Amino acid sequence: MDLKSNPTSPVLPENTPLNISRLALRPSVVPCLSPTAVFSAGLHLTIPRKKTGILDDVRSTGWLDSMKASSPPPKRITRDANDESGAADTDLAYRIWMLKYPSGLSSFEQIASYAKGKKIVLFLDYDGTLSPIVDNPDCAIMSKSMRAAVRKAANCFPTAIISGRSRDKVLEFVKLTELYYAGSHGMDIMGPVRKSSYNDHIEHRVKQRKEVNIFQPASEFLPMINEVFNSLVESTKDIAGARVENNKFCVSVHYRNVDPANWPVVGGIVQDMLKDYPRLRLTHGRKVLEVRPVINWDKGKAVVFLLESLGLNEREDVLPIYVGDDRTDEDAFKVLREGNRGYGILVSSVPKESSAHYSLRDPSEVMEFLKLLVRWKKSNAL
Ligand SMILES: O=P(O)(O)OC[C@H]1O[C@H](O[C@H]2O[C@H](CO)[C@@H](O)[C@H](O)[C@H]2O)[C@H](O)[C@@H](O)[C@@H]1O
Numbered sequence: 001m002d003l004k005s006n007p008t009s010p011v012l013p014e015n016t017p018l019n020i021s022r023l024a025l026r027p028s029v030v031p032c033l034s035p036t037a038v039f040s041a042g043l044h045l046t047i048p049r050k051k052t053g054i055l056d057d058v059r060s061t062g063w064l065d066s067m068k069a070s071s072p073p074p075k076r077i078t079r080d081a082n083d084e085s086g087a088a089d090t091d092l093a094y095r096i097w098m099l100k101y102p103s104g105l106s107s108f109e110q111i112a113s114y115a116k117g118k119k120i121v122l123f124l125d126y127d128g129t130l131s132p133i134v135d136n137p138d139c140a141i142m143s144k145s146m147r148a149a150v151r152k153a154a155n156c157f158p159t160a161i162i163s164g165r166s167r168d169k170v171l172e173f174v175k176l177t178e179l180y181y182a183g184s185h186g187m188d189i190m191g192p193v194r195k196s197s198y199n200d201h202i203e204h205r206v207k208q209r210k211e212v213n214i215f216q217p218a219s220e221f222l223p224m225i226n227e228v229f230n231s232l233v234e235s236t237k238d239i240a241g242a243r244v245e246n247n248k249f250c251v252s253v254h255y256r257n258v259d260p261a262n263w264p265v266v267g268g269i270v271q272d273m274l275k276d277y278p279r280l281r282l283t284h285g286r287k288v289l290e291v292r293p294v295i296n297w298d299k300g301k302a303v304v305f306l307l308e309s310l311g312l313n314e315r316e317d318v319l320p321i322y323v324g325d326d327r328t329d330e331d332a333f334k335v336l337r338e339g340n341r342g343y344g345i346l347v348s349s350v351p352k353e354s355s356a357h358y359s360l361r362d363p364s365e366v367m368e369f370l371k372l373l374v375r376w377k378k379s380n381a382l
Contacts, residue, residue: 097351125324186302300331
């Protein structure tokens, strides 16, 4: 079948570029405060605009600015006197940002009181949430203590990992069979066996002596994704540090280790390639360009699908909690916020505009949060 010209449901009618404006950073949360930053009565910061920071507003320009803004700068190890004041400004901006996105740890009592009498369902992103961001994607190993925390959480609550990675890769990292897994940004779901309105795309399998449903709404894109993967490997092979990852139903083009002077070259290669594939689109992650099918499917849809498969969708007595760090997690945060269904928790060490309700600074805080949930569940079961 010629996928370049043959749309099928749930494929969108036309190429839908990333809506950068909805991901835009508000000037009031940019962390690089100058001494002239001004407070207004409503704890609002007025920050003179600078066009040099990595967190510059991404609305004004296209994909290149989006690439620059895609990940917080690495933490400095040494600081001079000026850096100290910069660090204080950054910390202040973070604390102000937390008024809007309170810490999931310090607000735990509030979350727990809302969860009382409800069944919690946990959704966890992988990179940047369960494992710290590292330079080499193959080395994003999950710590033993994090694995233990996830295992304990999964013994208390239905738990799913929703990742941009291929499902096999994320299972290889996490190594826990008691979870549900959604790879390729939710386009490859291994979930519980139950009736669902998505029957057309569901395949029933037995895996590890367990009956599971495999849901792959973009399965017909597989040959195209492979073709694009091979072509991107070839066209980026001479760019030092560039790395192309096959995530089964999407392709990641990493530029974290590419000299920033060459970012436009990487971006240009991906943009040029997309011209030949109008049924693929580009999204941005943390120092990564993601090429994926233009289908009406994302991590938010995957959350709803899994809730439905578990028989827990749209129930007053169910509280879904989604923890994630990336732009693609925003689709899930939105679903939870818009339907007033549950809580999104953004993992970020820098202020970011988000549809999440709460925040956690880094994976170590995610682990603490999971432990608190388990402790709370056990003390409530007594
Ligand atoms: O949805 P996620 O589980 O967060 O996956 C999103 C992407 O994560 C990985 O890339 C990111 O983490 C790498 C390891 O820390 C880092 O080197 C890279 O810069 C980040 O973008 C993964 O490699 C991608 O394929 C995923 O799409």
